[in-house]
Amino acid sequence: xxxxxxxxxxxxxxxxxxxxxxxxxxxxxxxxxxxxxxxxxxxxxxxxxxxxxxxxxxxxxxxxxxxxxxxxxxxxxxxxxxxxxxxxxxxxxxxxxxxxxxxxxxxxxxxxxxxxxxxxxxxxxxxxxxxxxxxxxxxxxxxxxxxxxxxxxxxxxxxxxxxxxxxxxxxxxxxxxxxxxxxxxxxxxxxxxxxxxxxxxxxxxxxxxxxxxxxxxxxxxxxxxxxxxxxxxxxxxxxxxxxxxxxxxxxxxxxxxxxxxxxxxxxxxxxxxxxxxxxxxxxxxxxxxxxxxxxxx
Amino acid sequence: xxxxxxxxxxxxxxxxxxxxxxxxxxxxxxxxxxxxxxxxxxxxxxxxxxxxxxxxxxxxxxxxxxxxxxxxxxxxxxxxxxxxxxxxxxxxxxxxxxxxxxxxxxxxxxxxxxxxxxxxxxxxxxxxxxxxxxxxxxxxxxxxxxxxxxxxxxxxxxxxxxxxxxxxxxxxxxxxxxxxxxxxxxxxxxxxxxxxxxxxxxxxxxxxxxxxxxxxxxxxxxxxxxxxxxxxxxxxxxxxxxxxxxxxxxxxxxxxxxxxxxxxxxxxxxxxxxxxxxxxxxxxxx
Numbered sequence: 291x292x293x294x295x296x297x298x299x300x301x302x303x304x305x306x307x308x309x310x311x312x313x314x315x316x317x318x319x320x321x322x323x324x325x326x327x328x329x330x331x332x333x334x335x336x337x338x339x340x341x342x343x344x345x346x347x348x349x350x351x352x353x354x355x356x357x358x359x360x361x362x363x364x365x366x367x368x369x370x371x372x373x374x375x376x377x378x379x380x381x382x383x384x385x386x387x388x389x390x391x392x393x394x395x396x397x398x399x400x401x402x403x404x405x406x407x408x409x410x411x412x413x414x415x416x417x418x419x420x421x422x423x424x425x426x427x428x429x430x431x432x433x434x435x436x437x438x439x440x441x442x443x444x445x446x447x448x449x450x451x452x453x454x455x456x457x458x459x460x461x462x463x464x465x466x467x468x469x470x471x472x473x474x475x476x477x478x479x480x481x482x483x484x485x486x487x488x489x490x491x492x493x494x495x496x497x498x499x500x501x502x503x504x505x506x507x508x509x510x511x512x513x514x515x516x517x518x519x520x521x522x523x524x525x526x527x528x529x530x531x532x533x534x535x536x537x538x539x540x541x542x543x544x545x546x547x548x549x550x551x552x553x554x555x556x557x558x559x560x561x562x563x564x565x566x567x568x569x570x571x572x573x574x575x576x577x578x579x580x581x582x583x584x585x586x587x
Numbered sequence: 588x589x590x591x592x593x594x595x596x597x598x599x600x601x602x603x604x605x606x607x608x609x610x611x612x613x614x615x616x617x618x619x620x621x622x623x624x625x626x627x628x629x630x631x632x633x634x635x636x637x638x639x640x641x642x643x644x645x646x647x648x649x650x651x652x653x654x655x656x657x658x659x660x661x662x663x664x665x666x667x668x669x670x671x672x673x674x675x676x677x678x679x680x681x682x683x684x685x686x687x688x689x690x691x692x693x694x695x696x697x698x699x700x701x702x703x704x705x706x707x708x709x710x711x712x713x714x715x716x717x718x719x720x721x722x723x724x725x726x727x728x729x730x731x732x733x734x735x736x737x738x739x740x741x742x743x744x745x746x747x748x749x750x751x752x753x754x755x756x757x758x759x760x761x762x763x764x765x766x767x768x769x770x771x772x773x774x775x776x777x778x779x780x781x782x783x784x785x786x787x788x789x790x791x792x793x794x795x796x797x798x799x800x801x802x803x804x805x806x807x808x809x810x811x812x813x814x815x816x817x818x819x820x821x822x823x824x825x826x827x828x829x830x831x832x833x834x835x836x837x838x839x840x841x842x843x844x845x846x847x848x849x850x851x852x853x854x855x856x857x858x859x860x861x862x863x864x865x866x867x868x869x870x871x872x873x
C-alpha cells in the first residue's frame with residue numbers, strides 16, 4: 291500500500307466507490323437480507339407483498355424436513371457434489387499431470403478443453419438432449435450401429451436418468467479445473483524435479499512425493515469451487531430434466547427452488563430453500579477447508 | 588537407445604489420452620453443426636454421415652428464421668450484454684482504483700463485503716429483486732425496454748464483485764510512479780484514472796469485459812424471471828423456449844443450437860487467451 295500524496299485528499303473516493311456499492315447494496319445485500327425475512331413470511335405470489343409472518347415463523351423450515359421432493363433434491367445435489375469433486379477434479383488432475391509431460395500442444399489442449407465452459411448451459415442442454423434422444427439420438431444410433439445394444443435405450447428413464455443428468459455437468463467443467471491445476475503445476479520449480487531425478491526417483495514417485503504435495507493448495511481451491519459450483523447448477527438439468535422428470539426423481543436444490551417459487555408459487559418456501567443453499571455452501575466449504583487445511587511452504 | 592524408445596511410447600500414450608478428451612469436447616459441436624445442414628429425417632437415421640448430396644439442406648435455418656425471431660433475440664442479447672459489460676467495467680474500474688490506491692477507514696470492511704457477495708447464489712437474491720423492481724413499476728413483461736432493463740440491473744450487481752477483485756489486483760501491480768508523475772503535471776485523479784490507469788490496465792479490463800459479456804449472454808436464470816414475452820426474448824431465453832416447444836422438430840433444434848453457439852465460438856477463438864486468464868482469476872465467483 292502506498293502513501294502517495296495524490297491519494298491524501300479523500301473527496302474523490304465518494305465518486306469512485308458510491309456507484310458500485312450502491313448497486314451492490316440495492317441488488318445484492320438488501321435482497322439477501324430480505325430473502326431471510328421472506329423465508330419466515332407468508333407470500334403467495336411472485337411480486338406480491340408479504341402477508342405477515344408465518345405461524346409458527348419456522349413453518350417453512352419444518353416443511354424442509356418433511357418434503358419428500360426436497361429430500362430427493364438434497365440427495366441428488368450431494369451426489370452431484372461428490373461426483374463433481376471425484377470426477378471433474380479427478381479427470382482434470384489426470385489430464386493436467388499428462389499435459390505437464392508433453393512438449394508440444396499444451397496450448398491447444400488448454401483451448402479445446404476450456405471451450406465447453408464458455409458455451410451457455412442452455413445450448414449444451416439442448417445439444418445433450420439430442421445426443422441422448424430415445425428415438426434416433428446420437429448415442430442410441432452409435433450403440434445400435436455397433437451392435438452393443440439390441441434396442442434403443444431410454445436415457446431419461448428411471449434406470450438411466452442420473453447418468454444422463456450428471457454426465458454433461460461433469461463434462462462441461464473439467465476444463466475449468468484443468469486450467470487452474472495447470473497453472474498450479476507451472477508454479478512448481480523444475481529444479482525440484484531435477485533434484486528428484488538425480489536421486490533416482492521414478493515417474494510415479496515424482497508425482498506422489500513432489501507434485502501432489504505441492505499442488506495441495508491448488509487442490510484446496512478446486513475443492514471449494516467444486517462445492518459451491520455444485521450447489522449452483524441450474525441451467526443444464528433444467529433444460530434436460532425440466533419438472534424433475536422422471537417422476538420427480540431428478541430434482542436438484544436449484545431446480546426445485548425455481549419450481550417452488552415459479553410454478554408452484556410458494557415464494558416463501560422457495561426463499562427457505564435458497565437459504566439452505568447458502569448455508570450448505572458455507573458449511574461444507576468450511577468443513578472441507580478445515581479437513582484439508584491450506585499449508586504454507 | 589532403449590530408454591529413448593520407451594520414452595516415446597509413453598509420450599504416445601499421453602497424447603492418445605489427451606486427444607481422446609479433446610475429441611469429446613470438439614466432436615459434439617462438430618456433430619451439431621454437421622447435422623444442422625441435414626434434412627430433418629436424416630438426423631435421426633444417419634447422424635454420423637456428412638451432409639452431402641441429397642441430405643444437404645438449408646431448410647433448418649430457413650425454419651429457424653421464419654418461426655422464431657432469431658435476429659430480434661440476438662439484438663436483445665446484445666443490448667443486455669453490452670449494457671451490463673459497459674456499466675460493470677466502468678463502475679468496477681472506479682471502485683477497484685479506489686480500493687487499490689486509497690487508504691481509508693472501513694476499507695477492510697468493504698473488502699469483506701465484496702468477497703462475501705461472491706458467495707451469494709443468484710437464487711438467494713432474485714425473489715426480493717423481482718419484488719423490488721415490481722414495486723418500482725419496472726416489471727412490464729410486454730415492454731422490450733423495461734424487460735431488458737430488469738435483466739440488466741441484477742446482472743450488473745452480480746458481476747461487480749468479481750470485476751472489482753480482478754481489477755484491484757491488477758491496478759495494485761501498476762507502479763504508482765506513473766501516477767505521481769502525472770500528478771506533478773497537474774492531472775487530477777479522474778484524469779489519472781482515464782489517461783494512465785485505464786490504458787495501462789487495458790488487458791485486465793478486457794478480460795473482465797469479455798467474461799462479463801459471456802456470463803451475461805449465457806445466464807438463463809435471471810432471464811427466465813424477467814423475459815416472458817416473445818418480443819423480449821434474448822437468444823439464450825429463446826433457446827430454452829425452443830427446447831420446450833420444438834417437440835419433434837429436431838432440425839429446428841440443431842439449427843437453433845448452432846445459431847447460439849457460433850457467435851460464442853468466434854469470440855472464443857479470437858480472444859481465448861484473455862478468456863481463460865479471466866475465468867481462472869475469477870475462479871472464486873464459480
